Amino acid sequence: MGEQPGAVGYPFLKGHGIRNDFVILPDPDGSVHGDLPLERVRALCDRRAGIGGDGVLRVVRRPEAEGGRWFMDYRNADGSLAEMCGNGIRVFGRYLAQAGLVDPATAVEVDTRDGVKVLTFSGGAADGEITVDMGVPRLLGPTEVGVGERRYDALGVDVGNPHAVAFVDDLAEAGTLREAPWHDPAFFPAGVNVEFVVRRGEHHVAMRVHERGSGETEACGTGACAVMVAVAEADGTPPEVDYRIDLLGGTLTIRRTAAGHVLMTGPAVVVAGGTTGL
Template identity: 70%
Template sequence: MSSPDASYPFLKGHGTENDFVLLPDHDCSVHGDLPAERVRALCDRRAGIGGDGVLRVVRSSHSSDGGAEWFMDYRNSDGSISEMCGNGVRVFGRHLAEQGLVDPSAPVPVATRAGIKVLSFAGGTADGEITVDMGIPKVLEQTEVSIDGRTWSALHVDMGNPHAVAFVDDLADVGHLLDAPVHDPGVYPHGVNVEFVVRRGPRHVAMRVHERGSGETRSCGTGACAVMVATALADDADRDTDYRIDLPGGTLRISWTAEDRVLMTGPAVVVASGTTDL
């Protein structure tokens, strides 16, 4: 691991304004176990680079998750470890393609703590939108979430990480979402991502999200997938029906296939690179 005062490379990217610091560390020689304090320093929006989380780029041979050449070691902005990040995996794939580390003309598998996710690049090039096979959703029990004494029914959907999806009359009703909504610790012992949803039209909804470990973010890919699943169930929609999910940071298109896979399509960009000693 590098000494605390050594500089190391970083990149900054986002998917629908869900932003991340990327750390190339292919053989795990730079950051070791990636201390939580380093993650917090990098994600600090005033004294650091700023981000909703950190994506460490590691070869799978140097992690415990094999089956793909590359492993996305994702950390929330508070330094905690997370299983999966849907916007993050697209940004991760964009970096790999732009650096020539993968062939974007073929499907690209990426190992995560929630299993292998397969990325497809529009047009088979490093440009354009990226579609991610997010896997099979798990639809679990009805539960509740509360904010400032107001309570909403929510559907527990697991997308490799836990979500509570609640339909509301107005997205403004839920306030600032900086603090975690109250939830049942028996259902979510390790915390939960909470999505609040309003309908905009046929197969079209808008949402806001509180991400555990990060607070309210401009977008959440796994959350948008959970929202699509909950909405499709409420609509009794046929499989392979496309839904538009509007988030504060942009729009994602999501489909739940006849093979029970959730496919998410959206943008991803790398906007900066440099070195830091944070």
């Protein structure tokens, strides 16, 4: 497994994409953290006894035989593996650029559990928004979600990870979201991210999200992509139209191309760094 971190500590950074925050663990050759035990992820993400975050981004290099790309090893706050994280990959890209590990003047390919994602930087290493080609989403069909005794029609959308998008009259209908919303376990046997959506105007919506493995977060990039797809399907919107998606932590711009790819654009910031023995 390689050397494990101890009392002397190991490096970390902290970053966020519209207040969806992450602990970043540089581990280029995979020798520091090994398989990253669930207990360590939980300790790092603990907001009172740890660093605090919605998840952990481990930065590791793929072998040349596998393309030599940087791999985003993402874990939810509860330690579970996640296929993809939209805000996380922008933060991941920002770290790579600031650390001089990639050239932000060119398109950057990053490996994830949902395949290779392509990042484009609108500014330099430290500034500007980042656009991510999230690939082609899959519509999973109609389903239901619920809060308490209430049930809502929803559309299942796969954006590398599963989502259920429900339209509501008021975002307060989602309640506190301390508990995961009800979902059909036969439809989503591995759990699901749930988005509640209200319309704000033409090509403009607002949302709240409960993330599988993390609880309610102030933003979810894959969730915003799923919402855009669900709203565009409901509206019959043609390709190449920007949607504004307002989340608790900020705003993302999402577009579906003529080829069916979803492009997500938003900010990403690395705010701190240090060492920890957790």
